[in-house]
Amino acid sequence: MERLVNKRILLGVTGGIAAYKSAELIRRLQDAGADVRVVMTQGAQEFITPLTMQALSGNPVHTDLLDPHAEAGMGHIELARWADLVLIAPASANFMARMAHGHGSDLLSTLCLATGAPIAIAPAMNQQMWADIATQKNLLILQEKGVHVFGPAAGSQACGEVGPGRMLEPHEIALCAANVFDYNLLTGLHVVVTAGPTREAIDPVRYITNQSSGKMGYAIAEAAAEAGARVTLISGPVNLPTPTRVKRIDVVRAEDMYNASMAVVDEGCDVFIATAAVADYRPSVTAEHKIKKSTEEIHLTLVKNPDIVAAVSAHAKRPFTVGFAAETRDVVAYAQAKLDNKKLDMIATNDVSGENVGFNSDNNALTVIWPGGHKVLPLAAKRQIAKQLIELIAIRHKRD
Template identity: 60%
Template sequence: MSLAHRRVLLGVSGGIAAYKSCELVRRLRDLGAEVRVVMTEGATHFVTPTTFQALSGASVRVSLWDESAEAAMGHIELARWAERILIAPASADVLARLAHGQADDLLTTLCLASAAPLSVAPAMNQQMWAHPAVQANLATLRGRGVTVLGPAAGEQACGDIGSGRMLEPLELRDALVASFGGGALAGRRVVVSAGPTYEDIDPVRFIGNRSSGKMGFAVAEAAALAGAHVILVAGPVSLPTPAGVVERVDVRSAAQMHAAVIEASADADIYIAAAAVGDYRPQQVAPCKLKKQAGAELTLTLAENPDILATLSAQPTHPFLVGFAAETHDVATYAQDKLRRKKLDMIAANRVGEGLGFETAENALTLYWEGGSKELPRASKTELARELVARIAERFQRARA
């Protein structure tokens, strides 16, 4: 992984997450990038320009009215110099000004004057992030080709919990690496399935499971940050589409997920089956709501759902196949049996319950492949997904060597 001699202009706007941008500068320079920092006036209330100057090894610009710099049209020179522009953190204010094409400070002027690809890493209170005005501004920016990285969900400086945290420096660094085509999965097409499936009983009720989709979405984001073009086939979840090059297909039932994955996998390099697909569905769906009858039992006859991994592995040519095994007991035994029985290239096994797996922010995995295994210890699903994707890329390269 390298950013040697790549020119990155880092914009820092006002917000407590500005302290993370100091670490980001270090991480970018560790990979050989040349970094120049432009701060908004608000950002200087959180971190000083001197700090960024020491970390980047270059002078830091704040004002559009810097006479010494602008005597030679310094903002145009910076706009032409940059190969990539990343604003991290990107406050709600900066997003609004960018969306409306304003150029009332140095940072927004640079963005309008530069042909370099622009990425933004939003950071704000969860209520601000959810506001329709912010989401409308983001939709406008995305429509213009701006890459939106994050945000993540979790505890915020204000004490709230929710979406709005800026992505971690390593995640942003990897996104920039991928944008230059240098990620471990650069040029690869990866299909990821995520979330639960729901099988209707009648127009009101359904059979489902407790999968939140968080692990699968984290895997999709990690694959995109590693340079892949990702097709995310998502069951019924309330999660934002991950950052990066991610094409999302929403489905509800196992049959719909089966069809979507098979179609997307026709020209894919890797399929990661992170979804918790229902094994069975009601044989018949009642056209009207089933009414309760006192003292009477209700019997549902279930039919088996199509098996996505088995279908793919039976094809003469198929993607590198990665399965998941979520078990309550005998995890290693069941996972290794599934690996062999479905002819998978790799399987990620985890025990559900005890604060792991479904409906949690953390997980732990054991990876198995023919002749090997690796433990991925307990961590946030975001961190775990990054490690998992790195191991998948490694095994994929070996399999294709």
């Protein structure tokens, strides 16, 4: 079931008494970490209300082919692009027939034509309807098209007959849905990424900060989510959109980032990647009002901020801990010392003195070091570097 973490499941519900099981199926999918949206046919709405499905899924239920609230009114295209899996449960004999022959007369059948995602059906119908030659021919056509078929089961039916045609139970369908997806590098793991700078206030209008854009951390969070992880991104002030399927916690000061990091580690995480450029020091006192330009000199007393990555590495629930070191000289030597002194599992270091890599660039180059080994990731786009780093982390995490 871990394979459903971060997956987008579009649940199609067609007309049939088994539609009541779809309500529980939503919960089963969500409990496994999936994001669920629901599309209902007119027939389905005769058995269970859209309001019920909306309350359970936490998302609006879609019923109309041309949706005035959707972008350009083309809800079927937006949903088709959104889904990682289109799961139709229950799938009636009528809907199977329309799918087999490429009909697009309503929202659900149209998005089945428009999606590039895998499609799965959980048939539910009277045993004689299931055995009918036409239904079986339609089933073969769908299977030839690559549609996954979950069930049906045999047993007592609502009509009073006994035989094959019962929809599988929700927990069985959820398990079948999980098996559609490959087991990714970080499937089932909780990955925490810190990113961006921190700001340490001097007075209400001035602060100490650095040039970090957050681009590397955000790329790593995105790559971790794509690798199947549940991702929490703890971000300092940046001008970047939140990557899809990532939970973002916004902070400002180093102490804020420290507290947020400790909270998620307390709750439990598997991998902690500290890419944030955290201010080492902060003013000992923050002026209540703006400091006026009244003297030739001003003296600030700075105090040390908490060392986040060292605290995570020393935590009782210690995750696999990855540090970052942005240096301007002796890059590898400083990174090796940081790896050893803070007892990290891995550290990624880069030279930020150049113009084409580092803080505000879209490119980067890293040297990744771990006890007993290292690997150079040559200059490339940060998104590409992030994917390579995630692959290394997944390999080292599995070995450790």
